[in-house]
Amino acid sequence: MMRVGGAGETAHKVSFEAPRKFTTAFSSDLKETFFPDDPFYDFKGKSFPVKAKKALQYFVPIFQWLPNYNLKLFMYDLLAGITIASLAIPQGISYAKLANIPAVIGLYSSFVPPLIYAVFGSSKYLAVGTVASSSLLIAATIQTKVNPAQDPQLYLNLVFTATLISGLIELVLGVFRLGILVDFLSHSTITGFMGGTALIICLQQLKGIFGLKHFTPHTDVISVISAIFKNRGEIRWESTLIGVAFLIILQLARFLKQKKPKLFWVSAITPMFVVIIGCVFAYLWHAEKHGIAIVGELKKGINPPSLKNIDFDRKYISAPLRAGFITAMVALAEGIAIGRSFAILQNEQIDGNKEMIAFGLMNIVGSVTSCYLTTGPFSKTAVNYNAGCKTQFSNVVMSICMMLTLLFLAPLFSYTPLVALSAIIMSAMLGLIEYDKAYHLFKTDKFDFIICMAAFIGVAFISMDVGLMLSVGLAIMRALLYIARPASSKLANIPDTSLYRDVEQYPGAIDIPKTLVLQIGSPIYFANAGYMRERILRWVRYEKGNRLDGDDIEYVLLDLGGVSSIDMTGVETLVEIRKSLEVKDIKVVLVNPRLEVMEKLIVTNFIEKIGKERVYLSIEDAIDGCKFSLSPERYL
């Protein structure tokens, strides 16, 4: 048979096409980097008006869904919007307190940003709102520069500045399609970060539950516990009793939701219920006289402008810059992940970069209309989805509810006892510590577990930003390690087939006489070139010692099918490997180099040096070719 018997030249042809032009290769790389989802695919071959309309719909999604909006959809959105509004009021007040800013700012933040998101956002289910982790992060960072008790106005100004910076970063990342940065926050990091944040926020709430007056500005577990211990004389039994009672109510509602998912609305309105009960109680009982602090003054009226509050004073700017950067990353990672996971439930797609632009715009506009950082919190979004929302319009409904509250009802909430807010926050946070997920990581991937725990422990015992950076650092280290130590394996023939597979995985595979087949499974370049050389030479050394039949290796086949690219250091390493092996009378044969690798090997004259006849399209061809030259007489 021709195919089995023939030497190299009769085997299947390898493509030695001239390399693509630099510009072609480069623009293809650029496209893969920034437009992996190819957003303009639909635009091809359309007329200009159609294109313009499509572009408008692409950049401003409201033009996509509003024209098809109808009464039936509206009824769904109305119900969902009211439900999330009832959640937004207690959450807004609570998280604002967590950020050490006036409670009304939390309400403002659920008025303007949802409107902006409704116009630019691409997720149907996402409900806009403030989140606990970012609230605490902003507070912890800005407190390093300004004490909110001593200079509340300056502190608030810096919070707005941080919000503006966060929005700008989100916008820039979205416009330049740098969603790739958010890719480096892995699920494991987020799980650990959320868990750690939830833990320290819970501990912080003990201040409110116990009714303490003095506390610590630090967020780590040790500081918080020792602050409680130091101020244990201030613990008020009235406050503690009420707090625990509220907590039990809230946890029961959560428990009910878990048992009967259809009753999710009970858990959704419980916080509002707790706030109302708390207000009534505080008003009738004159709670303040019994040592139960209340929210205090809450002015009527919608958001005042806050452009003049933005403060870029050199003396303080480092704090809002840091807070803005980290919250932007965390908020994006959380918001996009949440939007995406609900979209998948309905088999729809979310454009991460478009989401970033929407988040950026809503925070920029928010920062000049007295709002602080908002994103798409999980709890609110889940409620929105479960309440049956159909489009972004539910955010508009929530926004209108919030406007009415601000215009008419706000002063009523001034009686809200702080202990009720603490109970609400604590209850929300308890749900974010995902023990089972951490355990699952432990069972399935130890390194992911370490990354997760680094975030958790770092956040809990050092600080939120250190924990986050520690975890991301570890994850990137692992990524670099993957690069620096790529897997390579020895292949052998699976009996009765033309397949060559890893001998470790398929122990039954049979070696080919005088030939060693190695599979390289990664780009070869500077960070792993040295390792590759050592590893390949080691494979050869091993084989020479271990072949039973006294066979000496005469050919090393490198299966490059898995090598997606190669750089100059990589090519130089191949040259070195070839040199080292040829001295030992071992010939190097390449199998199936991919497009990019082949281009580089041609440009650097490597192919010319080893000869085109030493490059094969498949391992089988290569082995036939080698066999032929090992004992040509057999085939002649």
Add this chain to the structure above:
Amino acid sequence: MMRVGGAGETAHKVSFEAPRKFTTAFSSDLKETFFPDDPFYDFKGKSFPVKAKKALQYFVPIFQWLPNYNLKLFMYDLLAGITIASLAIPQGISYAKLANIPAVIGLYSSFVPPLIYAVFGSSKYLAVGTVASSSLLIAATIQTKVNPAQDPQLYLNLVFTATLISGLIELVLGVFRLGILVDFLSHSTITGFMGGTALIICLQQLKGIFGLKHFTPHTDVISVISAIFKNRGEIRWESTLIGVAFLIILQLARFLKQKKPKLFWVSAITPMFVVIIGCVFAYLWHAEKHGIAIVGELKKGINPPSLKNIDFDRKYISAPLRAGFITAMVALAEGIAIGRSFAILQNEQIDGNKEMIAFGLMNIVGSVTSCYLTTGPFSKTAVNYNAGCKTQFSNVVMSICMMLTLLFLAPLFSYTPLVALSAIIMSAMLGLIEYDKAYHLFKTDKFDFIICMAAFIGVAFISMDVGLMLSVGLAIMRALLYIARPASSKLANIPDTSLYRDVEQYPGAIDIPKTLVLQIGSPIYFANAGYMRERILRWVRYEKGNRLDGDDIEYVLLDLGGVSSIDMTGVETLVEIRKSLEVKDIKVVLVNPRLEVMEKLIVTNFIEKIGKERVYLSIEDAIDGCKFSLSPERYL
């Protein structure tokens, strides 16, 4: 035929072995990470005394070569040793001046460290000595804290401290086998860094050539040129004339070496010749009276101890720490690369980690015996190799020559004119700017060229450490980009074969009806999981639009042969991809998952979810399996 006709169950068996234990997998990973060269391979099954001897020889290489040492080898080493000593004297004095420390320290540095290297070093050809780039780097960093003109003793102490730190870092990296860190300095970075350093060092030497008295402590091109311009009144024609004359002599010798490589020794001894001529001339002509500065006092005697000079004062420690860290990295990268490239010429192997230990020990001992940073400089090593050295003993010979010089001849060199030193440094540096290599990079790999130029321009116009970090940062960014945007390609059948190859590379390949075959060529994990999902869904969308025969995709085959590992985010993404495709009535089939991936897929129950019958060993098997279920009646 069974094979073609059969459904999934008759195809070749995929291995669904139970996952390896965590400890097994982990220790195998550890070994690959830290012991890729498997240094203890020879130890297996040997008796204890043999093992002990081998271990001693492994850790202290002198025990390996000294027992077999003989007179013939010694004659070669003697000649080579004398030759490099003649180079070490002028280089030692010159580079010490470059580091702003007394000239005699440069001589000391060629006495103790070579002895240590001879004992612990594993490269036969490496010649130990000081290098220009590290000398300048130390000077530039320590000058930020202490002015060498105002407080020379403190300055010198900090130089010793930096040397100690550098040695400790090298030792630790070696002991913990962290050579992996040095892997991140690519050839392109080193080329750019060396070129940039050479350029600024050349410019610095204009001070000596012009005989200027005032100059700038900064190293960047702009500062240096403007300093020359500002002090142009001080330019002395006598100095300039002599400097240019020396430079011409040195360059002619270099030119001669390039034309007739056998005459390398002429170029090797020319610096010594220039120094001697300079000394005689300065002595006879009373050069100082004519405005030509000389080295000045050079005491007789070998290295005094300098342990008490080591200074860890908090006020200054940041500078030696920085200098120590960066010089350690650069010195290691240079020394190991050079040792390795000469070893390859003789088909021998260098153990990078062992080299680090040797470098570390020689700098630690050096720092307490009045030496400053040494490594394996290229020029000296090349001379050593060309002079025919056979073992590490040539370093011992050089060391003895240096001792004799220090004991008897040192005062003679006090007449060396600074202009001669400047000419020597300048001439050495001109050879380090590799235009042709940069051009080659430009032609073959644009991104490598950018990495190289970042180092060059950064060093030349900002500072040495910034340039280095910029370049390494870019290289790591590219590495992360490789991870974040791995290549994937559509495969199709090459006619008349069972091969499936990239359609972009092999345009003649033919699509399989109703089936899309995708090859994924990289680990799937958090940094690229999002991209992978987008990319795969995009492939499917494209195919649905482009298949001419109205075929709709019913199967997506994912060839995982190139996926060397997967993390939890990656598995979750596979689950999402499957979900998204199943909704569109497209089935996902996996082909040839590798060992580590299969383990993860089993542990996370993914295999169970999609069913074992959806996993195949080869694309051909998978297609047969799919065909069968597409139209079973054809096969029944």
